[in-house]
Amino acid sequence: MIVRRLKLFFAVALLATPFAYAGEFDDFEKSLMQDSESTDVADTATSMSTSDAFEQSLMSESGTETEKIYQRREALLESIKQGDTAQISQGVEELHAMRTEDLVPLADVEAEAVFIVKKMWPQLLKYEVNLYKQFYHEVISEQVRFFENDGLAQYLKNSLSSYDTSKTLLAHVENDIDNSSLPESDKLELKILLLLSDAYSDQRVNERIKRLSQMYLNKYPDHPDAKWIEKSVAGPFFRNDFLEFMLQDRAEHKEENIAKKFYTGGLGVNLFLVSGGLAFGMDNLYRSDLFEYEDPSIYLEIYLQFSRVSFSFELLPSGASGVATYSLGLGYVVYDSRYLKVRPYIGFGMPAMILEAKKDCYVAMPGGEKEYISAGDNDMYAESAAYTLAVNVDYKFGTAYFLLSNSMLTSFSLVGKFGISYMEFDDTFVKGSGVTPFFAFGLGLYLW
Known part of the structure; x- marks a missing residue:
């Protein structure tokens, strides 16, 4: 019954505009959907047949509820013609109050048409609100009877016959x-x-x-x-709108989804722009009279996290000038929250230096041989080992969904690295060992 009510309302609502609900219309709906051209041609004949039918119905149903309904519909029509808005409102309410499961004295489409024709906007709004709020509560029989083909129905149809059915109802009355x-x-x-x-x-x-x-x-x-x-x-x-609904839904549950992702793992990339530290036991690490060192332009860390465990590869700064370490690390996330993440780790790697010759010269090699070095030549020296204990502290200042995903997140962060390394060099031009406490600060991106 609700389905039938929906089909009825959306099929004939006011202007008989084309709607998305297909189906067979009853005589009342068809009469409201007739074009103005056909009504103009057969106006006289229709009026006569309508009058005859109306009189016959009164004769056959005299004294019944149906007769009362026709009388009230006729009274409503007179109020409309006289422009008495108070009587119109009262007439609509009285007819609506007489509605039963089997009888609809005044269809919703007719009531709306009445208010539109007389430009009774406050009354129309009240009716519309009540109509839609009660839409799924009304019970209508499959054999419901509407009261069509009387003077009121014909008047409303003629009043709206000039409306362009290719436009929306609002387009006709918005101004x-x-x-x-x-x-x-x-x-x-x-x-x-x-x-x-x-x-x-x-x-x-x-x-x-x-x-x-x-x-x-x-x-x-x-x-x-x-x-x-x-x-x-x-x-x-x-x-x-699936996309808009998805975006709205994930926005509403963003904080909940973030909380679910703590300690779950992901892929991180950190770029360190500022670094420093100290070096102990490495004062004569290389021959500064022959070479000068080159600092790496950037320090980088890439890590993959599974649950709380992380595996990392990094170009690591140290406290010793010109020394960097290529390191593999194994870490563990001890704390993760909306804004803060703490990840200590141990690393094993290879420290290296890039040295550039200051002048042309011969340099004594092991075994008594000499090697000629040209000024400006540079090379990397890294026959050595390093052991690192460090901790990453990430401050996540921006967390958003990754592209259109409703579960995967991306976080931007300010990253601080604090650690200490023990390293040994055993190369031709770089020899020594020592301990280097260090720090580094940079920016991070974490997909999780």
């Missing part, structure tokens, strides 16, 4: 609504509700309903109908 004395909140709400009769048949209508609804909710969040508009009117349209 009148804007120029009315309705409060701005009521104007906006009425526009939204009038668009619903064209819902789902036109994507442009759906988009406008969403825009107007969002505007309404932003401007009037404390309005008594705001929650209802959000959940029951705008909600289905927002959910109908």
